[in-house]
Amino acid sequence: MRVTQLFTKTTKNAPADEVAKNAQLLIRAGFVHKEMAGVYTYLPLGKRVLEKIIQIIREEMNDIGGSEVSLTALQNSEVWKKSGRWDDQVMDVWFKTKLANGTDLGLAPTHEEPLTQLMKNYIHSYKDLPIYPYQFQIKFRNELRSKSGLMRGREFWMKDLYSFSRTQEEHDAFYEKTADAYAKVFDRLGLGDFTYKTFASGGSFAKFSHEFQTVSPVGEDKIYVHKEKNIAINEEVYTDEVLAELGVSKDELEEMTAVETGNIFTLGTRFSDPLELNYTDENGESKPVIMGSYGIGPSRLMGLIAEHFSDDKGLVWPANVAPFTVYLVSIGNVKEQADKLYADLTAKGIEVLYDDRDERPGAKFADAELYGIPYRVTISERLIAEQKLEFTTRTATESELLTEDELLAKLA
Amino acid sequence: MRVTQLFTKTTKNAPADEVAKNAQLLIRAGFVHKEMAGVYTYLPLGKRVLEKIIQIIREEMNDIGGSEVSLTALQNSEVWKKSGRWDDQVMDVWFKTKLANGTDLGLAPTHEEPLTQLMKNYIHSYKDLPIYPYQFQIKFRNELRSKSGLMRGREFWMKDLYSFSRTQEEHDAFYEKTADAYAKVFDRLGLGDFTYKTFASGGSFAKFSHEFQTVSPVGEDKIYVHKEKNIAINEEVYTDEVLAELGVSKDELEEMTAVETGNIFTLGTRFSDPLELNYTDENGESKPVIMGSYGIGPSRLMGLIAEHFSDDKGLVWPANVAPFTVYLVSIGNVKEQADKLYADLTAKGIEVLYDDRDERPGAKFADAELYGIPYRVTISERLIAEQKLEFTTRTATESELLTEDELLAKLA
Numbered sequence: 001m002r003v004t005q006l007f008t009k010t011t012k013n014a015p016a017d018e019v020a021k022n023a024q025l026l027i028r029a030g031f032v033h034k035e036m037a038g039v040y041t042y043l044p045l046g047k048r049v050l051e052k053i054i055q056i057i058r059e060e061m062n063d064i065g066g067s068e069v070s071l072t073a074l075q076n077s078e079v080w081k082k083s084g085r086w087d088d089q090v091m092d093v094w095f096k097t098k099l100a101n102g103t104d105l106g107l108a109p110t111h112e113e114p115l116t117q118l119m120k121n122y123i124h125s126y127k128d129l130p131i132y133p134y135q136f137q138i139k140f141r142n143e144l145r146s147k148s149g150l151m152r153g154r155e156f157w158m159k160d161l162y163s164f165s166r167t168q169e170e171h172d173a174f175y176e177k178t179a180d181a182y183a184k185v186f187d188r189l190g191l192g193d194f195t196y197k198t199f200a201s202g203g204s205f206a207k208f209s210h211e212f213q214t215v216s217p218v219g220e221d222k223i224y225v226h227k228e229k230n231i232a233i234n235e236e237v238y239t240d241e242v243l244a245e246l247g248v249s250k251d252e253l254e255e256m257t258a259v260e261t262g263n264i265f266t267l268g269t270r271f272s273d274p275l276e277l278n279y280t281d282e283n284g285e286s287k288p289v290i291m292g293s294y295g296i297g298p299s300r301l302m303g304l305i306a307e308h309f310s311d312d313k314g315l316v317w318p319a320n321v322a323p324f325t326v327y328l329v330s331i332g333n334v335k336e337q338a339d340k341l342y343a344d345l346t347a348k349g350i351e352v353l354y355d356d357r358d359e360r361p362g363a364k365f366a367d368a369e370l371y372g373i374p375y376r377v378t379i380s381e382r383l384i385a386e387q388k389l390e391f392t393t394r395t396a397t398e399s400e401l402l403t404e405d406e407l408l409a410k411l412a
Numbered sequence: 413m414r415v416t417q418l419f420t421k422t423t424k425n426a427p428a429d430e431v432a433k434n435a436q437l438l439i440r441a442g443f444v445h446k447e448m449a450g451v452y453t454y455l456p457l458g459k460r461v462l463e464k465i466i467q468i469i470r471e472e473m474n475d476i477g478g479s480e481v482s483l484t485a486l487q488n489s490e491v492w493k494k495s496g497r498w499d500d501q502v503m504d505v506w507f508k509t510k511l512a513n514g515t516d517l518g519l520a521p522t523h524e525e526p527l528t529q530l531m532k533n534y535i536h537s538y539k540d541l542p543i544y545p546y547q548f549q550i551k552f553r554n555e556l557r558s559k560s561g562l563m564r565g566r567e568f569w570m571k572d573l574y575s576f577s578r579t580q581e582e583h584d585a586f587y588e589k590t591a592d593a594y595a596k597v598f599d600r601l602g603l604g605d606f607t608y609k610t611f612a613s614g615g616s617f618a619k620f621s622h623e624f625q626t627v628s629p630v631g632e633d634k635i636y637v638h639k640e641k642n643i644a645i646n647e648e649v650y651t652d653e654v655l656a657e658l659g660v661s662k663d664e665l666e667e668m669t670a671v672e673t674g675n676i677f678t679l680g681t682r683f684s685d686p687l688e689l690n691y692t693d694e695n696g697e698s699k700p701v702i703m704g705s706y707g708i709g710p711s712r713l714m715g716l717i718a719e720h721f722s723d724d725k726g727l728v729w730p731a732n733v734a735p736f737t738v739y740l741v742s743i744g745n746v747k748e749q750a751d752k753l754y755a756d757l758t759a760k761g762i763e764v765l766y767d768d769r770d771e772r773p774g775a776k777f778a779d780a781e782l783y784g785i786p787y788r789v790t791i792s793e794r795l796i797a798e799q800k801l802e803f804t805t806r807t808a809t810e811s812e813l814l815t816e817d818e819l820l821a822k823l824a
Contacts, residue, residue: 041526123419
């Protein structure tokens, strides 16, 4: 893509009403626009990052047998009344609205109820199980406060996968499989080294659930980590009993501040009981389906990655989620050669943002840094005379001079 | 994908409360689930079709210089009050809701206002124009009645592109370019032969707008078509004056019933005036930006394609939007050979839905037909003995026997 086609612009100053660093940077770089607190428009560069995060999660969910669906935001009250979660006192983040005929509707803050209800059409026998539908869907949550930028949204992207299993054993095996898939997602996003699978409270059907907690000073959670044993414990279950069960002692644990970036949860029959989602087993006996839920928030991850990897010059995207791989800067009267290089790189499948503006080099370099594109390639009259290109990584302080062949080899 | 991984099931009977043929078929085949009138969940097969339609539109919008963004559903009242469309009497399809602090919000039924407002951040000079942002976004419209299945939704997918131009001439040129891109979209969707670019009323800033009307007995619109001259006129502008202007007479025109599947509209300064979206021209003079809007509804198109191409056996997807290209049916004890064929076809990049169920052939064939997959390939002990595969197209009455090499050549 050419920068002259990109309608967004970078700005020096963040908007005064935006207090979160991730949103400040993303707004300054023109990746998102704030509609209101917790509600962000994704602009072309931000949309590309969001889609890359979504695609990584999608691949890992498909890999463990997930089937992608897309549920609806508009919700009838019926199934939510059966589960007891229609009441604003019970679920305090509902946005409610009404059909033209006066019928009450809600905007789904999560999708256990409608999906459980839907599955009554398809699950009858043990032969129909197990199954793993998932979706990327906009969730609506009427948070009282929303000051963390993309990290706590009122309208935000969520990947939610649900498991429907015959037995506890079958459920447990998939639960572990999902935990492994989540670890792969965090690795691919560049967050693996400081994201911990963390023991958290389990609700009625399991002693523990697990959160994926990514260490960050802006986190709202406290976790206790044993790095060698790779054990992490959320504050809410940080008790002597749990420590004894996990074979760790307080003095071995490091307290860290972290952001919950994923969670996996054993639902048991919490929803299959009230909504009567049952199946007939091999012996003709009717049994409730065992459920689990597995969430990761792509927009929260985008905020976290923006916040974590940034420096004083701007954003620093890991290569896997960067909106483009290369920022191509042309300096001076080199349009023909720069156009050709852009075409060459693009033909090789390399994603290039080509700064073809009539703008001074310093401004182009500053934008490349604020955008956080991993590699910058500069072409100028002087460099063309030497048959070289200047190659700079976003995180390095030094540049190197490469021939076009050397550049292509490096980016391959 | 294996059918045993697909959690949906086909059913013989459509739900009693569903009166639209497109939704009846899509529900029977397990492509969608009806949450409430005009609100459908996309199940795995339906999600695949929807994504293919979206991808075709995306490619054509990128091809004319579109930049993909994603605006928000939640809307503050402010900009809508400025344009005069916040009032339920003016815009009668609003879903309204409230923030926890009591602030009124709406769910966007369209996005002219927030996008015009957003552009005030990025459009200042003539150098910033023209630009063409677009999105695929769920729209919410509180329709009083919604009985046309996927063809008139209360929550539905819309592609909306907006143009921001300096002058009327620049606008007009892009308007024509978009019309051509739309024609390509309809061709690729298999609807080109019976979709007409139709003169419709233009509002305050142009004599005409243009609708893309696809001929269908379930349409809500009447159009008058001159096939040879490729001129179509919507009922609303079917006047003697317009006929004279277009050089056609009533007796040359054929009356047809059609569905509005796309529209392109000159907005002029309808939104840039009240929201003060201006730019400074080459002479330093401030001028309002000239806008246009361009819509296509992917979910409506999915409903229309389902309805139009169906027969008494079920759905009949055009190859470009079919959820899978091949339905592979194994008969009898041929698991090993069928698995290998599935792997061979998939390795060639062919999208295969593999019916690996322990189910009688008739049931498998009936599902293949209801699903509407373009090609069916059957493998059985008898066929293996002959080193042949049976190849059947969804629309043909005859089958042919092919070797695997012949099959691969045909599908290439």
